[in-house]
Amino acid sequence: MARIVMDDLHKVYPGGVKAVTGISLDIADGEMIVLVGPSGCGKSTLLRMVAGLETITGGTLSIGDRVVNTLEPADRDIAMVFQNYALYPHMTVYNNLAYGLRNQGVAKPEIERRVQEAAAMLQIGDYLQRKPRALSGGQRQRVAMGRALVREPSAFLFDEPLSNLDAKLRVQMRVEIRQLQKRLGTTSLYVTHDQLEALTLADRLVVLNAGRIEQVGTPMELYQRPETLFVAGFIGSPAMNMIEMGYLRDRGAAPSTLPAGTDLVGMRPDDMLLSAPAEPHLSLSGRVMLLEPAGAESHIYVSLDGNDQPITVRIPGLPTMQEGAAITLHVPLGALHPFNTASGRRVSG
Template identity: 55%
Template sequence: MANVSVKNIRKTYPNGTEAVMPCNFDIADGELVVLVGPSGCGKSTLLRMVAGLEDITDGELQIGDRVVNDLDPAERDIAMVFQNYALYPHMSVYKNMAYGLKNRGTSKEDIDHKVREASAMLNLDDYLDRRPSQLSGGQRQRVAMGRAIVRDPALFLFDEPLSNLDAKLRNQMRIEIRNLQRRLGVTAMYVTHDQVEAMTMADRIFVLNAGRIEQVGTPSEIYRTPASTFVASFMGAPPMNLLPATYNGNGSVHLNGETSLKVDAPKDHIGDIQLGIRPEEVKLATGKSATPFKLELIEELGASRLLHGKLAGHDFTVNAPNNDAPLADNLMLDIPSDALHMFDHETGKRL
């Protein structure tokens, strides 16, 4: 196990493309951090730089007490789990898990002990003599994890390991990986584009956008106090409603000049803003003090339903409990003042 320290590392390709802009962060021993963002944001490139599969253009990478910039992947004491499993198809499960240890010159007794210990941990005992083609996707992913575990690495790296699995199996494997990481107490970096995976698995989340780390925080911090409109719209399902608005400086926000909402604390900024409101923080209401909402479409989700429509002429979504009550086209909403998030109109940064 080890901590990770990243100091001003960046990645620039020969054509001038800056895939990862200079970034600094530390990962504590035993912590699981999730790098999340859309395709092309630089998260996999950053992970591959830590793994030694991509050269670091500038900066310093430290794993444990060693600077590893110039070390080969095999010398960094890391283990990586890929989305395509990367198993040897002609080898049994046992031999796949033992292969790395055999190459290290580990004794047969130690290999057997480590492989059987890992297979018991991953419920693979009944499959050790099978080949990968005889396994399900989830079982193959367990074998790939077992192959990493037997090496007892200082750092685990996961590169979208669940993206090839169906939704039900992804949910199951998500829990298994998190429980396993906690049981082993190993430091881990996990890359995904799925914000649900990020929210449910991470000790801390690193949100990346266009090669830059937009925000670092716990899942609760990322969700409740997004640092920008990008984070606000990317993290959350359904995403935060973002509306053009005007703030007059006295505690009121105006939408389209016709709807006024009260905010909790005065802000220094006066003028155009982006107003953010989470769909689940809005309640259906009655009374003249509530805000009018024109309903256009209902999505049934079982325990809740998504109400899509217009608020002050802008697209707006409400996540409401499903009590099977019929809904009229014109509804009223209760929007609490503490549910409002204000962002700079031009930069998108939180005010």
């Protein structure tokens, strides 16, 4: 296990294209950090810099007590699980797991111990003599994880490992990865574009945008108190509603409790209530545009009076109103998120 420290990391490609700009991050020994952000935000580039698959243009990267900027991938004591499983098709599962250890000159009894332990942990013991083509996608991903596991590295790096699996299998594998990481206590850096995956796996989330860190924190910290407009819009599904302060003033609904400088107010869909709460709140009226049942919950799309931009409300169960019906929404004042559009940041007050 090892602490990973990134100090002002930069990656600039030929032609001056900046992929990563000034990333500083301290990953504690045994911590599970998830990098999340839209396509092209730099998350996979950053992971590959840690792995040694991308050169570092500037800054310092340490794994354990060593600066590894110029070390080859094989010398960094890390193991990586890729999006494509990258298994050797002509080898059995056993040999896929053992191959790297043999190359390192590990003794046969030790190879046998590590392979059998990994196979038992990942429940692939029955497949050790099969070739990858005889396995399902989930089984192949377990083999890929097993190949990383047998190396007993200081850190695991995961590059969107579940994106090729179907939805049900992704849920199952997500649980297995989290349980495995907690059991082993191995420092882990995980890249995904899937928000739910990020929220459920991470000890801390790192939201990236255009090669920079927007915010770092626990999943609930980022959900409950996003520090930038980007994080507010990116974390949470359905996305946070944004309503201009001018609209609230025009409707006589602008709360005096919001700090000076607020010109945009965020409201989570699940904080918009159909019944007035006992606590101080603001009320907004409109009409139901669309009802969207989604199993245990429903989404209601509402056009506010005097405002063309629809907002989303999330409620448990099935809605009782009809499309086109008048509706009044109530939002507790403590659930409002004040932002300033010029700075793109949360307003403190």
